[in-house]
Every structure is written in structure tokens, then in C-alpha cells.
Amino acid sequence: MMVESASETIRTTPSNQNGVSSLSSQSDGGGGREGGSNGDTNGEISPVDLLHLQQQQALQAARQFLLQQASGLNSPGKSKSEMSAPQMITPQQMQQILSPPQLQALLQQQQALMLQQVQHTHTHTRTHPLLLDPVPGWHLSSKQLAFQQQLIQMQQLQQQHILNLQRQGLVPLQPTAAMQSLQQAMCPSDLQQLWKEVSGVPSSEEALKQAEGLDLSTNSSNSTSAFPKAASAHIPLHSMPNGQSHTPKRDSHEEHASSHPLYGHGECKWPGCEALCEDMGQFIKHLNNEHALDDRSTAQCRVQMQVVQQLEIQLAKESERLQAMMTHLHMRPSEPKPFNQPLNLASSGSLLKRDSEAYPEGLPHPPTSAATPITPLRQGPSVISSSSLHTHSHSHTHAVGPIRRRNSDKYCTPIASELAQNCEFYKNADVRPPFTYASLIRHAILESPERQLTLNEIYNWFTRKFAYFRRNTATWKNAVRHNLSLHKCFVRVENVKGAVWTVDEVEYQKRRPPKMTGEKNLLAYVNRCSLQPPEKPGIITHTHTHTHSHLSPTLVKNMISGLGFGSLNASYQAALAESSLSLLNSPPLVTPTSAASLNMLHVGHDDVSSTVEQVNSNGSCSPTLSPQQYSHPVHVKEEPTELEEDSRPVSLLAGVTHSLPLPSDERDLEEDLPTEELE
């Protein structure tokens, strides 16, 4: 199982990298033969890619973990369709759903769980050292070692993951470290496997696979020497966990004849057991024989209790977070305060902590849970009209209200700088950035010291900044070229060393009508993306559908609808996208002069530049613009849609760029300039 997952991931990632070259020859009509134009993405696996791999695996593990728990806690009547539903959420989607901190928290939880399992194991062992060992000696020790090894690797994985999330990319991961991470990255370590480790009843084949998955270049039969890490971790090796006195015995006798919570899909659902049982009778026999009241079953039961406990704690935390978010979204920044109407979540209401009243109105509330919330809280109020939300918030039913009206001043909403780490997120996670090509291109250009880039440099920027653009190069490169040519705001300038592309800021601002809230475009774009991923059919894409597809706002919308928050759909989608976007930029490197002279006419929230607010948190800015600083129009292109300049709300200090040239190659994500919008 670990082996399979690892191989799948590995299969996927190389495709991302090799896709740069392999795809190039396969597609891209006449326009794009993207040979090896991406110097920094071709060839060897980069640390970033490995990190991405790691993230994928961690996510997979987390997902599997949750699925396992979900199935383990299933009610007797759970149908297959119900159970399989959660699996529709891919790790990619989890990445979208969960913020990096949340993912981190999830991993932490998983790790804590494993630790508890280990502690249980050893506690029991110490307590009852003489209890029967259900597994032959060598086999057992090997398994325990493997389990401990797995735990250690999980810890290391998590550390890596946290590091990755927090690192801001200042220190590129050393290839060796990356390789270690890859090795350590647990494959979708699903809890079933862990259960087997605890129970010590896995087949020898599973043990072998486990050993392989953990590497260690030795086979499972060679126990102790094969797992030096386990010893170094000071985890005592003992025999099996043994049980306690009480066993929640759910035997066949008490169970209904046709259904059993531990039986489904023709197999035993006992944790760690996947024994196939053709019918209920067979299952009953199996249950009685294999899962009778003994130490092992008792231990497993206790572990399961711990699992449930952990999940409940986590659920409480997340519910609390959600409550805070919802509460916050209730009100407008300027609005006095409608806090007393917390949204009700029927499913988790009992777990919600009604502490929202404690928050000062209009201010972002600190997350109550340990993990930090992803989405900038300040975004909320501007995203959703308070009135609309209010109107429907009481109801448990789907609130379908007018709402979705974005306040124009919302674009001035400052985006929390603590979210800047998302830039690292996009850099490593294979998640499609919710920005338009035009926005990205513009951002790339404006970010450069000279405010001009060659096409190839733009390519490189894409691949450097977004893991997502390290694959399907033919598609997105074609799109880049298409955008460059199509939009008048991109001006081609003949340079000494060839042609470079610049941005005509005036034209860029013209692109959107004054009323264009950006939500529309964003949603259109994002929904479009969710429906038509850029992958070319039959090329590398198979894995993406499973592990790389990200949770599009459309999916989010559906999820929200399912939760009874239909009225939040568009706004919430936009908020998600916006939050993602905002994190692309890290604190700006701006000189006073440049900041003062580069005010933008408007900042579409859907653009990268919305993050500029980090420079000017109050959102006020002067309409004065110096487009010529950006571009030297050489020829004018016919913009498909030309809109007259107007009194569009002046907002953010958008196009802040370096006034001092910097070596563009050296500057990376960490020095992202807040320029503008990204949708």
C-alpha cells in the first residue's frame, strides 16, 4: 500500500517535470513547440518538486486517515456510496480546502494519533509484558520496528512539511535533503496499515510491503538490524499491545442479521482488517474467530477510541474556527456588529463554541485553535454583504439570497501579511493559481527589475512560481503567448537582446469595465478551470485527475451548498480565490519613491496586485498613474474589448515595483512585488 502510493506519486511528479519536454513535441499546434525553453524546469528533479511530492503524499496520507476514520465511525446503515463520497476529495482539493496551516494541523493530528498509538502499545506492553504475543517473535518485532519507523518518518515528514510551509523559500532545499524527504515521505500511509502494525496480524506480504515502503533496503525478515532509526528513536521495542479488561465487543450475536457496522463491501471493516467475507454469515465467523475478545482486540478498540477522541477534538477546533470565520463574515468592517447571530451548523452545532461574542466587532478575530486560519479574516466583510448574510443566516436550510455583492472598497481590504506564505504554497503545491494568465503575466513583468521580460523569462517565472505550471507546458505557454498577443496591455518592445514584453498599465486597467468586480471574472475563470483542466487528454493527466486535481471554487460552491450556505457560493469562492491570490506576494520591496509614483488606477481584486495593500493597508491611493514607467508602446494591438477609462474606484497602491533594479534571476518568490491582481 505504501509502495503503491509512493509509486503513484513518483509517477506523477516526474511527469510534471518531464512534461516540459515530453509534452512539447506532442502538442501545441503550430504555435508552441516548447522544447527546452524552461531551463530551470527541465531535467533533474528540483527540490521544490520533491517538496511537492512530499506534500502530495502527506495530503494523501491525511486524506486516507480521515477516510479511515470516517469509515470506522460509520453507522451501521452506511452505504457504499455514502462512504465513498469523501473520497471524491483529492489531496489537491484538500490543499484548496485547507489552508497550509490547516494542512499542517491535520498532519500534526495524524502524528499525534500515531504517537498515541505507539504509547498505547508500549504502555500496554509494559503493563502486561507477559501477555500472549499473537505474532511470531521475529515477525512481530519486525512489524513493530516498521511501525515505529513509520512513525519516525511521519514526524520527519511533518517537520519537513512545516518547514516547507514556513520557509518562505529563502533557503532552497538541498537536493540531498529533498531526497531524504522523498524517502521519508510516507506514502498514503493509511490507518489500516497502522492498525495492522498495532495489531500485528498483517500478512507477511503486507509486512514485506511495509518494509519496502519504508525502504531500509532490507527485507522484513531481517528485523532489528534493518531499522536503525527505530533504535535511535529510543522507542522501546516490545511485544504486542495487549488489552485491557473491557472490550467493546461487538460480536455477531448482537448484530443485525443483514447489516453490521463492521461489515461492508464484502469485507471486514475492523480496523486493520480487510478480510473478505462473502456474506454476513462468513463475516460473523470471521468476527468471532479473528476479532474475539482478546488483548489485541481490546487494544485496537482503545486505539480507536483515541482516534475518535482526536477527531472530535479536531472537529471541535475546526468548528470553532469555522464559527469564527462565519461570524466574522457576518459583518462589514464599518458595520457595528451583528454578532449575535452565529450561523448554525446543524451537524456540528454542539461542538461549536459560541465565543464569537467575545470578539470585538469589526476586528479580525484571532483563531481560537492552534492553527492559523488561511483566509485573511479581513477579507470576509468585504466579500459578503452583511445584510444578505444576515437575512439568511438563521436558517439551517440553504440560504439563497441576493448577496454576492462585492463592495468596491473591498479591493482596498488589506490582506494579512501572515498569509504571504502561500506564495510558497503555490510554488510547491500543484495547485492552479486562481489568477488569469494576463494577471500572472503582468505580475511577472512588473516584478522584474526592468519591468520587462522576454517570453522565455515569463515562462520561467511561471514555472518558478507555480508548481502547477511545471506541467502541461504546451498548453499554458500557448496561453501565455496568446494573452501576450491578444491583450493590448502587453506591449512588445524590441530590445538589444531581442524582444521583451512590457505592460501598458493604462491599457491593462482599461481591460475591465468599472463595474467589473472581478468576482465575475474570477468565477468564470475559475469555474472554467475546474471544468477544463489544462491537461491534455491522455498526457500525464491521469494522475492529476486523482491526485492533482484541485478543489475548484465550483467544488467549494457545491460543498457550501451542501452545508446549507448556498448564498455564500460566489462570494466564498471569490474569497477563496482571493485569499489564495493574496498570499502569492510576500511583503513588498518598495522604495518610497516607487511606491509613490506607481499608484494604480484600480486594482481588480482578481489580480495579483490586490496584495499591494500590504504596502498601503488602508487602501487609499492616488489615481495618478505613470504607465510609461512600465511600458514603451511600440505597436498597438487591438484589444478585443476596449472600455473607456472612467471613474473606477481608486484603490490599492497597485503597481508598486522596484525602482532599483535587482538581478531578476536572484529574486524569487520571496521578493515578490505586490503588483496587482491575480484572479
Place this chain on the structure above:
DNA sequence: TACAGTATAAACATAC
């Protein structure tokens, strides 16, 4: 329903 914005695909042209 029309429209605008966007993405994607592809054909074609040009320069090196």
C-alpha cells in the same frame, strides 16, 4: 438571450 471575459486549441507566419 446577449454579452464580456477567459481559457484552450490550433493554424499560420516569421525569425533564427
Place this chain on the structure above:
DNA sequence: AGTATGTTTATACTGT
């Protein structure tokens, strides 16, 4: 000839 770059057209999708 092959590739990179650039232009243009067509189509599909979304939200307004």
C-alpha cells in the same frame, strides 16, 4: 528543417 516566437481565429464556458 527544426524551433521559438508571435498573431490570429475558433470554440467553450461562466456570470451578469
